[in-house]
Amino acid sequence: MVVMVPGGVSSSPIQSFPAGNAPVQAGVSNQPWSASPSAVSGGFVAPAPTGIPSGGLAVDEQLDGPVLSLLTTAQQQQGGGDLNGAASSLERAQRIAPSEPQVLYRLAEVRMAQGDAAQAEQFARRGLSYASGRPALQASLWNLIAQARERQGDAAGAAQAREQARVSL
Amino acid sequence: MRPWLGWAIKLSLVGLVVFAVFAVYLDAVVQEKFSGKRWTVPAKVYARPLELFVGQKLAKDDFLKELDALGYRRENALSGPGGVSVAGNNIELHSRGFQFYESTEPSQRVRVRFSGDYVAGLSQASGANLAVARLEPLMIGGLYPAHQEDRLLIKLEQVPPYLIETLVAIEDREFFNHFGVSPKGIARAVWVNATAGQLRQGGSTLTQQLVKNFFLTNERTLSRKATEAMMAVLLELHYDKQDILEAYLNEVFLGQDGQRAVHGFGLASQYFFSQPLSELKLDQVALLVGMVKGPTFFNPRRNPERALARRNLVLDVLAEQGVASLAHVTAAKQKPLGITRRGSLADSSFPAFMDLVKRQLREDYQEQDLTEEGLRIFTSFDPILQLKAESALADSLKRLSGRKGVDQVEAGMVVTSPESGEIQAVVGSRQPRFAGFNRALDAVRPIGSLIKPAIYLTALERPSQYTLTSLLEDQPFSIKGQDGQVWSPQNFDRKAHGTIYLYQGLVNSYNLSTAKLGLEVGVPQVLKTLNRLGVEHEWPAYPSMLLGAGALSPMGVATMYQTMANGGFSTPLRSIRNVLTAEGEPLKRYPFQIQQRFDAGAVYLLQHAMQRSMTEGTGRSVYSQLPRSLALAGKTGTSNDSRDSWFAGFSQDVLAVVWLGRDDNGPTPLTGATGALQVWADFMRKADPLPLDMPMPENVVQAWIDSSSGQGTDPSCPNAVQVPYIRGSQPVAGPACGIQAPVDEVMDWMRGWLD
Secondary structure: OOOOOOHHHHHOHHHOOOOOOOOOOOOOOOOOHHHOOOOOOOOOOOOOOOOOOOOOOOHHHOOOHHHHHHHHHHHHHHHOOOHHHHHHHHHHHHHHOOOOHHHHHHHHHHHHHOOOHHHHHHHHHHHHHOOOOOHHHHHHHHHHHHHHHHHOOOHHHHHHHHHHHHHHO | OHHHHHHHHHHHHHHHHHHHHHHHHHHHHHHHHHHOOOOOEOOEEEOOOOEEOOOOEOOHHHHHHHHHHOOOEEOOOOOOOOEEEEEOOEEEEEOOOEEOOOOEEOOOEEEEEEEOOEEEEEEEOOOOEOOOEEOOOOEEEEOOOOOEEEEOOOOHHHOOOOHHHHHHHHHOOOOOOOOOOOHHHHHHHHHHHHHHOOOOOOOOOHHHHHHHHHHOOOOOOHHHHHHHHHHHHHHHHHOOHHHHHHHHHHHOEEEEEOOEEEEHHHHHHHHHHOOOHHHOOHHHHHHHHHHOOOOOOOOOOOOHHHHHHHHHHHHHHHHHOOOOOHHHHHHHHHOOOOOOOOOOOOOOOOHHHHHHHHHHHHHHOOHHHHHHEOOEEEEOOOHHHHHHHHHHHHHHHHHHOOOOOHHHOEEEEEEEEOOOOEEEEEEOOOOOOOOOOOHHHHOOEEOHHHHHHHHHHHHHOOOOOOOOOOEEEEOOOOEEOOOOOEEOOOOOOOOOOEEEEHHHHHHOOOHHHHHHHHHHHOHHHHHHHHHHOOOOOOOOOOHHHHHOOOEEOHHHHHHHHHHHHOOOEEOOOEOEEEEEOOOOOEEEEOOOOOEEOOOHHHHHHHHHHHHHHHHHOOOHHHHHOOOOOOOOEEEEEEOHHHOEEEEEEEOOOOEEEEEEEOOOOOOOOOOHHHHHHHHHHHHHHHHOOOOOOOOOOOOEEEEEEEOOOOOEOOOOOOOEEEEEEEOOOOOOOOOOOOOHHHHHHHHHHHHHHHO
């Protein structure tokens, strides 16, 4: 999913991931989050643009003021390899807008990048509980859950989540 | 003659060598201490920074209170960082900027517009839009070793105008000209002492004072004086005046705060004015410099008249010596001392919350790291909510004080954000300023009916067996428990209520039907639910546990209710967000973690019942204080003989647990409803929270039922009420009633025709 960010920031490298066999480096902050490939498939599918129109957020996905600003900051921090900073900024956004599923989605993404697939799944699930009536976002969240489950070695659960992602749309 | 002279020469040579060796030794001492880390600094603990953004719920008065606590000056036109001007609902301020874990907040001029209790506008002074801004966080304490020095290190660039000039004018006029000792100063001191007939004046230079504090003891002997002079000269030899001055500003003792010694102008400025040193004005500078001579004697909090006289004397000297203009000095002398009140927000200590923070820190750090490394600890503490919790407790107990025995009642209270799991306020005692037994954390007491939601949640997780409108028998019964005891629960009103709906057992806190339900689902299952809610316990699976014989602290209860408030997601409660080193490097984070423990649908139904507790059940007195539109969920708890009065409940954004009881576990005149609930309601009124609004999970449907029969019905029928069910467990909808019916039939006919 693409968070709508102003200026040229939206072209930051958050959406593409070189496959590779680099070791899982939880918490290592000088690498973008592509540094944690799936142990199962040797490279995981980008969760990013699934289901969201590529031109940015759908109308109902557009965020305003403080949340957008903090998500943008978090994205820049993540792009610069500062995952802890990104997570902190997202938690700040979560305190401001606790029931905004996009914030939870991004938190899940960053947890994933930090190598914590279990928490990534939990945050995505929490995001789903607030994503009623937002099918594109639901699909993205389910896809993220699928990846998190895959990473945790739960292939059947991952398949189920992918199916959920498909029927959400 | 000759041999005597020879001996004299030899002896002086020896003396010279001894002196030289001593000098070399002193030199090593001076350099060693001065070149390394000069001070150890206790860790500083900060409250949450107040966030500002459009749409934020924030009362203007609370905002101004926070600004006052942060030492903002009320001004007509902003003069720099730390200034604020108020014009009705428009507030303009110049923030100071602060380095946080995730980013640095710039110092900037910000305009805030209030409307009602909301922030309606936020912009920069230029008019440019500002999405979000943070104030500096309030410092709420530190981790001081017993009987130790505390300081806020400052650099020479951070000192306000006049500080150096005033210090030099008052303490050491020759500072920039002498080489460590001042012959002129000594001559003056000798004259004063000789005429007084006793040691009165030291004639010490700033360098000597620094040496004395830094390297030597406090005795007043000639040999120590000589050593001090030698070291002062040595210090000047190796270091320049700026270095020595900076060290002096950080070293000097300026006050005693209980066991903590206030050292340096940086901390003194915060301690007396709640302002950063750089913002001090002439009158404030004069007061602090005047105190150097006798920090206790001239303590402005204890001896305000003396301090004022001293300050004005200092100001006169400044005018005399041309450091400041006469007009400026005259204006400064008109000002009050301007010392912040002890016990106001800025200066209060919050021992119960600090206790919680320290316990966490001691799990993760060595004591020495905490007391010496100058760590910056960022917490979730909300001073606004804390003060509201404290005053709710004080006000409510005052109202209840007519009842016999209320005087002996103690209290514990915990306030959290259910959406983030952050602890925002902790009250550990009726006297919240005094450190001592922290009841919020350590009063582990039987929770009474607070256990009941766990029983109903266990049942509601089995929608094929239980719905909110399942029928329960509220009848007396006895069973023999595993412990061999015969157990015969009673209702609080000692009456049986016959056949009731399941939710009514919780809403009215009936013991008979609830215990029966608990036995049906199984005591071990209920205790397991409690574990899943986040409560660590080792309670035996006795039936009496179903009515709350098990004991928890208010913090334990908060953990349990947190999970119910947060849609079935459990989160470990946290008080610390993150930690920075003294240099501002990120050190540790305490991340937000969640885990889904319950089906959201079951929790939704439980919340529905807990909301009805507030509107029609044991918690209904809450709405004599609060508007009906404020949806709240909660539960009363009372242990045997009213030894414990509990209330736990939540809105969308605030969760609070209140315990009242006696330290000696004696009976009180208070039930959960007449005691703890009153405190809780008063707190909620002050906190003005958002109504509970859990999104309806996809597996939940609202169905219309006839409130008298529990059968499915239609909204057009009398007694029709809406109740949520897990999809598939709802009763079949009944036919429509009254004149609506034909209309519907016509519609059906038309639909059929159109198809």
